[in-house]
Amino acid sequence: MKYLDEYRDPQGARRLLQQIRRTATQRWILMEVCGGQTHSLLRHGIEEALEGCIELVHGPGCPVCVTPTETIDLAQALSKRDDVMLTSFGDMLRVPGSEQSLLDVRAGGGRVRAVYSPLDAVELARRNPEKEVVFLAVGFETTAPATALAVQRAAHDGIGNFSLLVAHVRVQPAMEALVQSSDCRVQAFLAAGHVCAVMGYASYEAFARQFGLPVVVAGFEPLDLLAGILACVRQLEAGEARVENEYSRGVQREGNPVAQAIVREVYEICDRPWRGFGTIRQGGLRLRKAWREFDAEARFSCTDSLPVIEASQCLSGEILSGRIKPPACPAFGNACTPDRPLGAPMVSSEGACAAFYLYRRNG
Amino acid sequence: MCLGIPGKIVRWVHRDGTLAAAEVEFDGVRRVCHMACVPEAKEGDYVIVHAGIAISRVDPVEARRIFEQLEALGDDDGWRDD
Numbered sequence A: 001m002k003y004l005d006e007y008r009d010p011q012g013a014r015r016l017l018q019q020i021r022r023t024a025t026q027r028w029i030l031m032e033v034c035g036g037q038t039h040s041l042l043r044h045g046i047e048e049a050l051e052g053c054i055e056l057v058h059g060p061g062c063p064v065c066v067t068p069t070e071t072i073d074l075a076q077a078l079s080k081r082d083d084v085m086l087t088s089f090g091d092m093l094r095v096p097g098s099e100q101s102l103l104d105v106r107a108g109g110g111r112v113r114a115v116y117s118p119l120d121a122v123e124l125a126r127r128n129p130e131k132e133v134v135f136l137a138v139g140f141e142t143t144a145p146a147t148a149l150a151v152q153r154a155a156h157d158g159i160g161n162f163s164l165l166v167a168h169v170r171v172q173p174a175m176e177a178l179v180q181s182s183d184c185r186v187q188a189f190l191a192a193g194h195v196c197a198v199m200g201y202a203s204y205e206a207f208a209r210q211f212g213l214p215v216v217v218a219g220f221e222p223l224d225l226l227a228g229i230l231a232c233v234r235q236l237e238a239g240e241a242r243v244e245n246e247y248s249r250g251v252q253r254e255g256n257p258v259a260q261a262i263v264r265e266v267y268e269i270c271d272r273p274w275r276g277f278g279t280i281r282q283g284g285l286r287l288r289k290a291w292r293e294f295d296a297e298a299r300f301s302c303t304d305s306l307p308v309i310e311a312s313q314c315l316s317g318e319i320l321s322g323r324i325k326p327p328a329c330p331a332f333g334n335a336c337t338p339d340r341p342l343g344a345p346m347v348s349s350e351g352a353c354a355a356f357y358l359y360r361r362n363g
Numbered sequence B: 001m002c003l004g005i006p007g008k009i010v011r012w013v014h015r016d017g018t019l020a021a022a023e024v025e026f027d028g029v030r031r032v033c034h035m036a037c038v039p040e041a042k043e044g045d046y047v048i049v050h051a052g053i054a055i056s057r058v059d060p061v062e063a064r065r066i067f068e069q070l071e072a073l074g075d076d077d078g079w080r081d082d
């Protein structure tokens, strides 16, 4: 596939690996923020190939993983109502809430549907006028334009039985929370390529200066990731802390202004609880007042929150903040597997626990 | 979750506003994608599609940069995989 396969060229990858090894005089610690990158690094054996040379710490960039249990419980409560059809991305439906996942609710007769795009959920609402279709809107800035477009479409077409349960999160505030925690070991960041495709990377310039950390925008294929890692290592060796873009085929400094305007029209920044981090200041998005009629929480007046029960063995907080790696969790691969996950990082294909389970179980 | 796949715009279906849509081809498979975020894209351009919407246009000149960088690194001279 064009713009995909050529970035998987093994010979090019070997050359970049070689160059990284030659350049690094010490074992630098890099964090890839995005779960899609974690998945790719493990799938293509890059993490393993760099062992002993570069330590990769896996970041919190899996929106499914950082969605708090309260939100999943709330979505389940909605999905049990006779008049509601609850929709979301497939991964989100498998994440355990306090007692069960949304898929378990479906097995018990609840109306839960996986969709590929939030706009598909609007179509479901159009075709099922007797139902209230709620879309559980998780995702980073990459996904926010799609969910914002969905409410705009519903408003445009006068579809009154569609609403969003918004759990959108913003990446940069989480990176700031991470580097300000006392035990943060990260020395450079690979910034999430598709978040930057929407948001650009100008806002990382102050971040890199303030914290003295290189930030390199990287894509998702092996050559993209290795070029990003090499750029980080070169900066670290030179004592620099700049923003560089190694995903320039898809990312511009200013991002996508049209997408940003769509997001800004529908959403405003808010504080938001993240699993593993607590509440992050300005760490999320919520619907603006003008769009409140599309807010599922307001529509169904979800006020009283239920007590949250977290699986006590699950160390997802430590995993998501990069403090430990999945195999260090006692439940990893035993009590917790992708078929019977105890925590979100084992569910989502981009969760660090699932990525390790799939690609590094025996290694 | 932030998965984005590059695809080639085959045909615009709708040009305006929140309804903007085009047929995009991925590895021979065509799908109608939402184009409101890339109104300037042309047929034949590649776009990165996430959750059914195009979020960015692929810049064909920048797309070669990594290969130029690889060229500059020169040949693989006796590196062992150890």
Ligand code: SF4
Binding pocket: A313, A314, A315, A316, A319, A326, A329, A330, A331, A332, A333, A336, A337, A341, A342, A343, A344, A345, A346, A347, A353
């Ligand atoms: S292996 Fe399972 S139980 Fe352990 S941290 Fe990961 S998701 Fe939680």
